[in-house]
Amino acid sequence: MNQQWRLDDGQQTLVLAARSGRLPECVYWGAPLPVTEDLVALHAAYALDVTGGMLDENPDLSLCPQSARSFPGQPGLVLRCTDEIRMLYGLCFVDAQQNGPDLRLSYRDAAAGIDLTFSFTTDPQTHVITCQTTLNTDRPVQVDWLAAPVLPAPQLSDEMIDVSGRWCGEFQLIRTPWSAGLRMREARTGRSGHEHFPGLIVPNRGTTNCQGEAYAFHYGWSGGHRMLAEELPDGRRQVQFGHATNTQAAGTQFQTAPLYITYSNTGLNGCAVAFQRHVRDRIVTDAHPVRPVHYNCWEAVYFDHKLPELQDIATRAAALGAERFVLDDGWFGLRDDDTSSLGDWTVDARKYPHGLTPLIDHIHSLGMSFGLWFEPEMVNESSALYRAHPDWVLGPMDQIRGRQQLVLNMASADVRDYLYDRIAAILSAYDIGYIKWDHNRLLPAPDAAQTHGTYALLDRLRADFPQVEIETCASGGGRIDFGILKHTQRVWLSDSNDALERLRIQHDAALFLPASVTGSHVGPRHCHTSGRTIDISMRAWVAAQRHMGFEMDPRELTDHEAKVLTDVTAWWKANRDWMMRADILRLDSADPAVIAEQQLAQCGSRFVVFAGKAATSAQIQPRPMRLTGLDPAATYCINVINRDHTPGLSRGNPALKSGPLTLSGAYLMHHGVTLPWHFPETMWVLEGTRK
Ligand code: DGJ
Secondary structure, eight states, rough: OOOOEEOOOOEEEEEESTTTTOEEEEEEEEEOOOOOOOOOHHHHHHOOOTTTTTSSSSSOBBBSSOOTTTTTSSSSSEEEEEEBBBOOOOOOOEEEEEEETEEEEEETTTTEEEEEEEEEEEOOOOOEEEEEEEHHHHHHEEEEEEEESEEEEOTTTTTTEEEOOOTTOOEEEEEEEEOOEEEEEEOSSSSSOOSOOSSSEEOOTTTTTBBBEEEEEOOOOOSSSSEEEEEEEOOOOOEEEEETTOOSSSSSEEOOOOOEEEEBBHHHHHHHHHHHHHHHIIIIIISSSSSOOOOHHHHHTTTOOOHHHHHHHHHHHHTEEEEETEEOSSTTTTTTTBBOOOOOSSBOOOOOOOTTHHHHHHHHHHHEEEEEEEEEEEOOSSSHHHHGGGGGGSSSSSSSSBBBEBBBBBTTTTHHHHHHHHHHHHHHHSOOOEEEEEOOOOOOSHHHHHHHHHHHHHHHHHHHTTTTTEEEEEETTTOSSSSHHHTOSSOOOOOOOOOOHHHHHHHHHHHHHHHHHHEEOOOOOOOOOOOOOOHHHHHHHHHSSSSSEEEGGGGOOOOHHHHHHHHHHHHHHHHHHHHHSSSHHHHHHHHEEEEEEEEOOTTEEEEEEEEEESOSSSSSOOOBBBBOOOTTEEEEEEETTGGGGOTOOOOOOOOOHHEEEEEEEHHHHHHOOOOOOOSEEEEEEEEEEEO
């Protein structure tokens, strides 16, 4: 019995096929196939030859490759039960259900007592396919590894792109050539992590941001993942994603996190747009559509909270255009530095003798909403909570500390109830619209139950306080993934408020994240984490590329800086309605010193280009900047809106220096825009409207 199933979303077709009731293989994934395609013929065409030094048949590269079926690479399932080191399993077809966008395929090994189910859901609007593997067993087993549906990687690809990073240096893209054997990434710190963001992009040869084919993967899980990208001896390639190994307790029910996949024939941008839209329209469905301008006081006052100063700062932030004031770390317990009080979520009466009301009332009187910092999953030994419940700590007491703190065991209902009660008490006592939810240390050991516990607490709080948006922060971008974004509405992308570093970080993060969830703040003139001094214009425009906010002490601003910031903020507010729903398209910059992107309204009627000059160019003149995604036959009026920042050393008269231009989409995409000369560490902002 041979079987075939196809999934289509208008941008991609995925065909699964199985021989003799065995587990299915993905026999096609790519550009849409004709509806008339003969799947039986396609399945037959997929079969490979056999030659010397091989088995007499090619083992299936199935949705769960099996060692027991001679698969010559990494298997998709490794489990143990008490009486055997490794169980061999022969899974047979049970059932297939295909209803509209959903496909569900079930398999069982009756002798081993194992049920395995693969599910796929297509989305014709976002073009992201969500897939997941579920395992049920008759008797308790230990699962060392369970992969989400395993997919082939393209043969016409020379390299893969995965994501690394560090504190203040998130979303670093790593390109690794395909070669025989295995590339493995594993996040074993209990968070999705700065170090191993759970994403992979496999471009075909010649693919750039704006053209070519690419396949992208994201594993939506916050507790640490493992990725395998392997080229088999026969040349086939497989991609596996699952939870980090050995992070789940023995049991009878297991499920991978959703694996989000997409195919593009419009370059890396096609994958980026699919993920951006999917995150914004399917995953973060409960964020307020009007994204308020933030003010966050962390880099202004740190732990030194004084009510009159904070009121003064709030007044100045509101005058600059801020709409939400976030009170960061230092308001609770006896928290004068980072050695104490995590867990004691009551207002510090020394700093706030009348509670938070005087501050919140002042903030409300300025027309701003109020947000508050928590780090719920953590405890300091110097805290009332720890003294009362040392047994609530996760891991052994001789573990290495992180930021002088320990982690609470979130799998415990008592711990979650305590945290719920403390946070709910604060949310009930005060008018609070926002939580910055931090997570500043690595776990003593990765543990899936910890992540499930955190998700449960977030869900309970969101259900009871639906008006309170939550930002995921973990020393900046240490816990960013589609799993946590199902429970939160914004990410704190990085602790780096250095505009140069941010320009690069948010450019690369846009492969996965939309502007509407990506926090970006104007930092101090002298950056606290890099020591760099950056002009206010660059700082303001970089923040204006995403969900804008401020984090500097507004008392440091000169009149000129305040004016620039006020103007850019007003521009952002005037444009946020369409920009926060726009597609971020990374441009193929001819000049490696320039990091540029085009935010294109979904209807195509307008766009804005941010061309950030991150370094001094090798050549004298700016190279033309090719735009993308426009209608070649349409004409567009383009205008540099910050030309008043042109330096004196720009002595010529390029047309855009003196006013707008009207040009065809074809010209803008094939020749590109020639911008005026500029200093490094500056940003040109170019608006375009379709005529
Ligand atoms: C780490 C965060 O990333 C910062 O923004 C700030 O909230 C500090 N923690 C507070 O301790």
